Amino acid sequence: MTWRDRLRPASFRGVPFKVDVASKAGGRRGFNFEYPKRDTPSDEDMGRRARRYAFSGWVIGPNYQIDADALEVALNAEGPGRLVHPDFAEDMVRCEVYTRAQRRTEGGMAFFDFTFVEAGTSPAQLVTEATQPAAKKAAAATSDAAAKQLDDEIVST
Template sequence: MADSPWRARLRPASFRGAEFHVEVGTRAGGRRVALHEFAKRDDPYAEDMGRRAIRNAVTAYLVGPDYLDDRDILIESLDAEGPGLLIHPTLGEFDVVCDGFNAIERRERGGYVEIECTFIEVGSIGSYQAQADTAGAVGMKADDLSTASGAFADSYVNTDSLDLGAGRDTDWV
């Protein structure tokens, strides 16, 4: 019997270099949608807010006489801070963070551990990085200058000694 094409394309699964076998793998995505429903209106509005983060759920397993050492290495890589490279047997390579995991060992399956893992794509921070608000800073400096110049003028011109009402006709008031 000839090998099937998908089997030839299988790759060993790993996260941060810690290898494992995959029992079950899922991938979830889609769109983020804000649904707007209004009173007295039968027509809702679904606002597309962009793509959801891709989530990969993997049920990994380790088996054999060295499974305890392999388990500890995998758990250490899942616990490590920051993103890491996930190599999925059929889907490819992804920069992800581990959102959580659950290691399951059963008495009747000695020499075997199952680890349920959830990975979330890292993406890039890109335009979301904090940037200086130069327009706001210029506006604040202009306000400061206006206040300072007003205070400066007030300190040199004493309007209390001026008769601002002299020569005006105020009978009409």
């Protein structure tokens, strides 16, 4: 199977587009500490960066304006959407920025440059336990135990 056999048609929220250039960026977040009177820094790894995808592409054909408008609606829609990248797989992303251009010399086409960022998960989805009721229960138990111990000491004296 060649690399051409593995290519998929690019789309965002199910709206297809052709791709001229596609790239993906990532890396690690970190904080670098530099100290006075010390020649070596210290680095703290703060986790993976959100993936970013950048495309230069186009829509073409007799209905290119309708297709370009549909792509713009998808790019402007609230919340994450599914991006099918021709080479790198599928991901849930949000469109950070896009530009749409039409050239007088190249009729029947609309050109797009866009950048997407990985949507990830909401911090609210990471909470697995309600900690406030547990904290209140522990505080009440501690308060009751302290009051009982104080009563016991007063009685024994």
